[in-house]
Amino acid sequence: MRKYVPKDNVQKKAYYTDRFHVVPRVPREKVIDTHFEATVFNLGEYVKDSYVEIGQLVVHIDANDNFAVLKILKEQCGYTQCSEQSAVDYLAKDGEFELFWQMLNVNEAKRVRVVCRLKEGLAIESVEPLFKSANFAEREMFDMFGIKVNNHPFLKRILMPDDWEGHPLLKTYPLFGDEFASWYEVDKIFGKEYRDIIGPENRDPGKIDIEDTKRFSRVGYEVPFGTEYNADEEVEVAYSETALVNYNKKTSKQLDERR
């Protein structure tokens, strides 16, 4: 039977997992009696869940409240820098993205991660008026995941070309690129009419084209550079002699004989 490959997550998976393998969880500590208590108190109603994970406060909020929460964090709690923001793709499992903002308080050396879940196809409010670093970070999030950001001053692709199709960090996007990616450069440089002549771009770095005699030598024997490839030619494989073993001398132990 053919192996079933899920289409909603084409990233690499473990080829073997023990039947009794139990995945532990990184311990989550309570916020009470830590130096994050005041932060959670200030956020009040907005907090859906909060805990301390590996030394940093994690606050779960509703996706609609992100601007209000970051505003409180900036103006009342002293988190004056938004050092990073991005998303995690949970479309296959839950049909939503997980967005996070990594906040830094330079006066008290505290870090908070604000986390929210956003349904597929919905847009998030831009925090660019509060933190200018969001200008590039939100553009990158849009480019990589296709998450629309409301009221962003210049929401445009940032790392990929403007006319690119697809969002590379989605779990549905294959590592070597999709159909569009394999034709992008051919179409761009030569034009669509050259597709038949050039063929799709090969993004597998380990691929060997045996008909390409300019970049690959033949397996087993040598030919001059650029010799035409002829599929019909029968060439006896001959190896060069070494001091220790003569591979050309057929003995019963050699694999060719056993076939």
Next chain:
Amino acid sequence: MQVPNKLTPFFENLNFERDDNTMVINFGPQHPSAHGQLRLVLELDGEQVVKAYPDIGYLHRGIEKMAENMTYNEFLPTTDRLDYIASTSNNYAYALAVEKLLDIEAPRRAQAIRTMLLELNRIISHLFFIATHALDVGAMSVFLYAFREREFAMDLMEDYCGARLTHSAVRIGGVPLDLPANWLENLAAFCDKVDYEVEHTYEALLTENRIWKMRLEDVGVISAEDALSWGCSGPMLRGSGVKWDIRKEEPYELYSELDFDIPVSDRCDSYGRYRLYMEEMRQSTRILRQLIPMYKETEPQLMAHAPQYISAPKEEIMTQNYALMQHFVLVTQGMRPPRGEVYVPTESPKGELGFYIKSEGDPYAYRLKCRAPSFFHTGLLQKLLVGTYLADVVTIIGTTNIVFGEVDR
């Protein structure tokens, strides 16, 4: 006359022809002062920049995508290609993030070696900064001198790990090798050399140099508030008067035991940042000198003992059956960290380099986000360049010290 085709279309400067008299020029992506593949679209009124639009992505290799398809140990050499000027700081930031996720700590000797390598990489990166920055501004001799010392530092790296640029000198859980013979003596000699050269060559050539001061003073002024808002870190933040260094505030490795100062400049301009870089090199040599006796007191263990995640030492693998089995599983399947997420910031030479890792318990990271300092410093250019003169653009790009390996990832 230019012959336009699909690869090189011919654009008339349409805006310039119109009545508002601004000119749009393309700076890069192939420009010697663009520090890599930076394309800046500048709108000029006379010689003054009215609008700047940094266009990046010419070096995008999808490193975060690759991380989702590689086991944790497989990905480590890929991090070399982020900030390729100081590779070990990337390796280390990634290794530290995974170690925090696994809740393991490297043995003390590994910590001493890592701290040494980090500071050595900081010197390499700062030497590269002063070399290229001075070259951009027009002081060519500094470039030659600084690259001479950088060669010595890279020789030290080569002695340790065999590579000069893409080191991969750190492993998850420790370091692969102990220091080779005579390395510490060479390091001490190198520290003396750097201290001497910083004072007698770079600073003697530049600090009071009239042209250098005219080109740098009051150019690229960032207020502390702007620097925080735009996500600046490292020397860009300290150059604006914010005393923030992750080595001091959120110490990792041996930094909490070391005695060093955090230089801060409240000039907020390129000249202040240049002074800051010089002072940071002195502090780095100061740290390295303290580390030499600290290293000698440590036990010889190099990798953390965590059989579930990290292979046993070679002797055990060769002699003990169970160690060999675990090694086999770790090599073929990869380690499986617990489910959870972590963000670990480190102070790389460029600023705050952090790795966010989301693990679902698989051998492959569910999501890895690399928080690169240069990415945000590039974003700042659209604010910083407005109102400056075209000649100052290269100075400002130089002073931000951006590296496109980590901007585009």
